[in-house]
Amino acid sequence: xxxxxxxxxxxxxxxxxxxxxxxxxxxxxxxxxxxxxxxxxxxxxxxxxxxxxxxxxxxxxxxxxxxxxxxxxxxxxxxxxxxxxxxxxxxxxxxxxxxxxxxxxx
Amino acid sequence: xxxxxxxxxxxxxxxxxxxxxxxxxxxxxxxxxxxxxxxxxxxxxxxxxxxxxxxxxxxxxxxxxxxxxxxxxxxxxxxxxxxxxxxxxxxxxxxxxxxxxxxxxxxxxxxxxxxxxxxx
Numbered sequence: 001x002x003x004x005x006x007x008x009x010x011x012x013x014x015x016x017x018x019x020x021x022x023x024x025x026x027x028x029x030x031x032x033x034x035x036x037x038x039x040x041x042x043x044x045x046x047x048x049x050x051x052x053x054x055x056x057x058x059x060x061x062x063x064x065x066x067x068x069x070x071x072x073x074x075x076x077x078x079x080x081x082x083x084x085x086x087x088x089x090x091x092x093x094x095x096x097x098x099x100x101x102x103x104x105x106x
Numbered sequence: 107x108x109x110x111x112x113x114x115x116x117x118x119x120x121x122x123x124x125x126x127x128x129x130x131x132x133x134x135x136x137x138x139x140x141x142x143x144x145x146x147x148x149x150x151x152x153x154x155x156x157x158x159x160x161x162x163x164x165x166x167x168x169x170x171x172x173x174x175x176x177x178x179x180x181x182x183x184x185x186x187x188x189x190x191x192x193x194x195x196x197x198x199x200x201x202x203x204x205x206x207x208x209x210x211x212x213x214x215x216x217x218x219x220x221x222x223x224x225x226x
Contacts, residue, residue: 043143090211097153
């Protein structure tokens, strides 16, 4: 089965840059999407097709995808960015989510 | 504003059945593929099922295949998930979501979810 590997947790100092990875063999050949989920809330799309930001998502959120790793980068991290982040790929008529990464802003 | 509202969740006994609904508003419903995604308590997101804009094609996760049926009524702007032979492992919040581009599969709008609890 298609699996996506994310770190369980990432910490970042306030105002610094956080990077959350999503790994799978040759993931660079797929479209990767990223979601933010805060406690008790529904997920929110923050990056689609590797590096595109939906309307209303701050420019501080960016994405890249190459080789075996896709990366979500959050610049100038704010307290409000503390959340769980999930990567997702649609492949062979199946949707797959990564296990999720808890981002802590220190 | 695009809005999705799920309903139909509740407490059901193991082996029972349930039909979830998702009411859409604020957008042209029949232009979108639609998904169901669930999240067990304290766990990550799990895709459950997809249905194309016209309802012609449906897709299921192995975990629910054979026990669930996704359907839609474009005249009523509604999405459904019929679930049967429910197990404790099906306990989760169930979200519906829009998929603007079937081939890339990203989910742009999500409902707030409906909780399904399978317990005796």
